[in-house]
Amino acid sequence: MTTDVTIYHNPDCGTSRNTLAMIRNAGIEPTVIEYLRNPPTRDDLVKMIADAGLTVRQAIREKGTPYAELGLHNPDLTDAQLLDAMLKDPILINRPFVVTPMGTRLARPSEIVLDILPDTHRGPFAKEDGERVLGADGKRLV
Numbered sequence: 541m542t543t544d545v546t547i548y549h550n551p552d553c554g555t556s557r558n559t560l561a562m563i564r565n566a567g568i569e570p571t572v573i574e575y576l577r578n579p580p581t582r583d584d585l586v587k588m589i590a591d592a593g594l595t596v597r598q599a600i601r602e603k604g605t606p607y608a609e610l611g612l613h614n615p616d617l618t619d620a621q622l623l624d625a626m627l628k629d630p631i632l633i634n635r636p637f638v639v640t641p642m643g644t645r646l647a648r649p650s651e652i653v654l655d656i657l658p659d660t661h662r663g664p665f666a667k668e669d670g671e672r673v674l675g676a677d678g679k680r681l682v
Contacts, residue, residue, distance in 0.1 A: 545570035545657075548580065548588075548637040556636040558650035558667045563638070565665045565674070566657045570638075579630040582623060588637045591644035596622045599646065601634040651682055 545563060547570050550556045563570050573580075580588065589599045596619040600612060607613070610625055612632070626632045636647050643656040651673050661678035675681050 544641055546573060546639045547571070548573050548575040548633070548635060550574065550576055550635050553635055554668055555648055555650050559636045559638060559647040559653045562650060562653050562661075562665055562673065563657065565662055566660045567662060568657070568660075575633060575635065575637075576630050579627060579633070582627055585623065585626065585633065588639060588644055591639070592637065592646050594646060595619075596626075599634050600626060600632055605629070605631045607632060651680070654680055 545568050547556070547560055547563060549560055549572050551574065560570070560572065579585075585599075589596055592599075600607065600622060602608070602612075606629060610629075611617075612622065612625055634646055634648065636650075638645055638647050638653050638656065640656045642658070645652050645656050647653040650667065654673075659678075661674050663674070663678050664672065664676050665674035665678075666672045672681050
């Protein structure tokens with residue numbers, strides 16, 4: 541089943557891979573945007589952050605990024621300055637953002653994506669680390 545679901549994905553990220561697998565477990569083949577190669581536009585990024593109920597600062601990734609070197613921890617930086625940094629260096633965009641007709645979420649942890657997917661899961665699901673998320677009946681365990 542295809543539906544209007546988009547994931548801003550980094551295939552090197554386990555959380556992003558788990559999120560994509562949960563979407564597919566629901567029988568959905570999403571639009572996959574590898575945001576490091578094809579970053580969102582400023583307007584799209586602003587909309588995703590707002591629709592997910594986050595602040596710009598909450599949408600920044602610190603771990604494994606130039607966050608500290610760029611001084612992005614400075615509380616005096618404006619949202620516009622933070623967005624500029626995220627768009628210049630997309631690794632600073634936290635991941636994965638998922639957009640569905642049921643809402644937008646930053647799927648950290650990955651099972652948050654279940655809040656915005658239809659209840660069409662095809663049986664059990666476990667994350668790459670073995671943590672069970674869906675039972676044999678396709679119902680949420682966590």
